[in-house]
Amino acid sequence: MKFAAFASLLTFALGAHAASVTANTSLDVVACSNGVHGLEHLGYTNFGSLPTFPFIGGAGAVEAFDSVNCGTCWQLTYTNGSGAKKSINVLAIDHAAAGTFNIALEAMNTLTGGQAAIQVDKSVCKL
Template sequence: MKFAALTSLLCAVTASLALPSARTTTAKVTYDQTYDNPNGSLNSVACSNGVNGLITKGMFPCRYTDFSSLPNFPFIGGVQGVSWNSTLCGSCWELTYNGTTIDVLAVDYAAAGFNIALEALDQLTYDQAVALGHVDAEFEQVSGTKCGLPA
């Protein structure tokens, strides 16, 4: 009898370990009004020039030069892991907070998580960005086309 009970318990534990866990990836999202400036120069961010820089992207004669020339402006900002000429430059990130989702274009470095335009964080938080200061949002890298970049 004890063997049967032990076997049953062992099978239950093994089955529960085999089930996939539902993990949500979250990161801190802050804002910086630098990214709200339509005249902000791409020369001032990590994703400026170089092979992976945004200045070298875009279709002639519509090269990206300032923040407003980016197709997803003002949904732009810094992303953790980005550095000068990083392959993450121009990557698109879907951020979700309390059921609201926005797509953010990586143009710069962030020390942790995401540091985006105030207008973008306001959109994500129903105009509560300043009051909240930051949020923890779910994130996922998505196709650049979601941020308006060519396929």
């Protein structure tokens, strides 16, 4: 399942999703579950069993179920308005649109210094 709620754009398209990223979520819901290139045959069963949790997510490189790119590691870097850079490493466990990443909100907040998503007045969205 692809993480769908986009919260921010960086040098590459990057999204965050909070609802589906809990430690007890089964790997059966992602493209990199079972199969030759899946993560379950390595002994992982749920998101929390992955050594990088919550630094996990969908990557455009994972084209479909059982992709050869399942389990690849990606360094994502964010540069804030002051020019300071922050990087995190993310384990690819699911599909995302080409050129994009969808990561756990906690990982996005670590990357952006807590600026991944904030609620603003609905008038900002012209309502």
